[in-house]
Amino acid sequence: MTPSYCVVGGGIAGLVAAYRLRVTLGDDAHITLFDPADRLGGALRTEQLGGQPIDIGAEAFVARRPEVPTLLAELGLADRQIGTTGVRPLIYSQGRLHELPRDTLNGIPTDPSSMTGLVDDATIRRMLSEPARPLTWRPGADPAVAELVGDRFGDQVVTRSVDPLLAGVYAGSAATIGLRSAVPTLAAVLDRGARNLTEAVRAALPPATGGSVFGAIDGGYAVLLDELIRRADFHWAQVGVERLVRHGGGWQLVDDEGGDWRADGVLLAVPAPRLATIVAGVAPSAAAAARQIKVASTALVALAMPGGTPVPDRSGVLVAASERLHAKAITLSSRKWGSRGNVELVRLSFGRYGDDLAHRVGDDDLLSWAAEDLAAVFGVTDEPFDCLVHRWIDAMPQYGPGHGGLIAELRASLPPSLAVAGAYLDGIGVPACIAAATRAAASLVTPRVAR
Ligand SMILES: Cc1cc2nc3c(=O)[nH]c(=O)nc-3n(C[C@H](O)[C@H](O)[C@H](O)COP(=O)(O)OP(=O)(O)OC[C@H]3O[C@@H](n4cnc5c(N)ncnc54)[C@H](O)[C@@H]3O)c2cc1C
Numbered sequence: 001m002t003p004s005y006c007v008v009g010g011g012i013a014g015l016v017a018a019y020r021l022r023v024t025l026g027d028d029a030h031i032t033l034f035d036p037a038d039r040l041g042g043a044l045r046t047e048q049l050g051g052q053p054i055d056i057g058a059e060a061f062v063a064r065r066p067e068v069p070t071l072l073a074e075l076g077l078a079d080r081q082i083g084t085t086g087v088r089p090l091i092y093s094q095g096r097l098h099e100l101p102r103d104t105l106n107g108i109p110t111d112p113s114s115m116t117g118l119v120d121d122a123t124i125r126r127m128l129s130e131p132a133r134p135l136t137w138r139p140g141a142d143p144a145v146a147e148l149v150g151d152r153f154g155d156q157v158v159t160r161s162v163d164p165l166l167a168g169v170y171a172g173s174a175a176t177i178g179l180r181s182a183v184p185t186l187a188a189v190l191d192r193g194a195r196n197l198t199e200a201v202r203a204a205l206p207p208a209t210g211g212s213v214f215g216a217i218d219g220g221y222a223v224l225l226d227e228l229i230r231r232a233d234f235h236w237a238q239v240g241v242e243r244l245v246r247h248g249g250g251w252q253l254v255d256d257e258g259g260d261w262r263a264d265g266v267l268l269a270v271p272a273p274r275l276a277t278i279v280a281g282v283a284p285s286a287a288a289a290a291r292q293i294k295v296a297s298t299a300l301v302a303l304a305m306p307g308g309t310p311v312p313d314r315s316g317v318l319v320a321a322s323e324r325l326h327a328k329a330i331t332l333s334s335r336k337w338g339s340r341g342n343v344e345l346v347r348l349s350f351g352r353y354g355d356d357l358a359h360r361v362g363d364d365d366l367l368s369w370a371a372e373d374l375a376a377v378f379g380v381t382d383e384p385f386d387c388l389v390h391r392w393i394d395a396m397p398q399y400g401p402g403h404g405g406l407i408a409e410l411r412a413s414l415p416p417s418l419a420v421a422g423a424y425l426d427g428i429g430v431p432a433c434i435a436a437a438t439r440a441a442a443s444l445v446t447p448r449v450a451r
Helices: 012-026 069-072 121-132 145-153 155-170 184-191 196-204 222-232 272-279 284-291 332-338 363-378 405-413 430-445
Strands: 005-010 030-034 046-047 052-055 082-084 090-093 095-099 216-218 234-238 239-249 250-255 262-263 265-268 297-306 317-319 327-330 343-350 386-397 418-420
Touching: 005 012, 005 250, 005 262, 012 222, 012 430, 046 222, 046 297, 046 386, 052 343, 069 082, 069 216, 069 250, 090 155, 121 145, 121 155, 121 196, 145 155, 145 196, 155 317, 155 327, 155 343, 239 272, 250 265, 262 317, 265 272, 265 430, 272 284, 284 405, 297 363, 327 332, 327 363, 332 343, 343 363, 363 386, 363 418, 418 430
Parallel strands: 005 030, 005 265, 030 234, 090 317, 265 418
Antiparallel strands: 046 052, 082 216, 090 095, 239 250, 250 262, 297 343, 297 386, 317 327, 327 343
């Protein structure tokens, strides 16, 4: 019998999983991939703006992690990997721009002097005296980042340094993201008995490599997606899967148009809230765990400004919590990755966990907010000659305290021949999604591999 597999969700996790299944199972296996979207890629989406390709979802990956470079090399695309130009981002706090402190772990400083000007003198003194204050740490603990950092270094470090970084990564806040997910190396050093936060954060800081911290793909993520789709050679069913039902030793999938499909193995690469609905009938404990994972939505405005628009030669601006700006981050894409043509590409993102801005605010208002913010931050009043607005609804899973335990529970309660992949599992970034998809695909075809 020809084996048949269904992959549900066509973001990077689903596409990598389908590709891995194809490589392992060979040409004969039937692979069907379900996704109701207008195109595949999920949160990876490359558009044309001002005559240039621009990624309007994820635009980068952490280059220190091996997953993306290895996958690009495997697909013959290694020469498409690019690094940043080396320009650094700024932080917008207290109504003005500051240098981003150097040598921080997701905004948690290793050196109090790097925070001069960003936080007040009392906060600097508090950081300097932190090693003298006894630290109580229970190995395995997972407090919210703000709880530990606020207590040891003060609230200004949280709101002006850590929050802007976590808003960029998770569209979340230090008050709701768990330390173990946001900075796992720091949690590990604390578990090993570090005497204070200063010592721990210094020990956890990775050594500088000299290379670009972030990578991107020349031509945008579409280059990677197209190659994965070509090589995975699946049938794309452009429908949503509503639920799973057991069928003999395999599965029946019911789609949202009333169709049903059969498979020997199913790999679910959908966001956590969708997973909860799909598996409710066959894996209620996994569904209950998935339901506890909260999600955030953001709206993205991308602008093409004329070349010569006077933006600073910086990669962008991270905005501190509770600033009177609309955007939570501004990326100066042409400065960050290098300009092509006589155009300045700029991205502004709006909305954080807990607000409903991405649902509520119309395109015209978002475009007006973008113009107001560019004027307030850079004094730029030039009109864009091209623009795009995109909403990423429920796209950013929130890694709350205890997330690792929740995921272990979820995976443990899945029946055999059902595997999961996606951004809510082992890390929100593209590299972690590739790793989770690889693991999930291997578990389906080699049952002894951990799901
Ligand atoms: C705006 C933004 C910027 C980001 N920036 C970066 C960055 O610079 N670097 C980085 O590393 N990461 C970044 N991320 C995170 C990263 O892009 C995502 O976490 C990752 O791409 C998610 O991949 P995924 O396959 O898990 O999920 P998704 O990309 O969300 O894909 C899930 C897919 O499932 C489909 N689906 C949903 N329900 C069903 C159903 N019932 N049946 C079938 N299909 C269904 C959806 O249509 C979607 O295509 C960013 C994310 C966003 C939103």
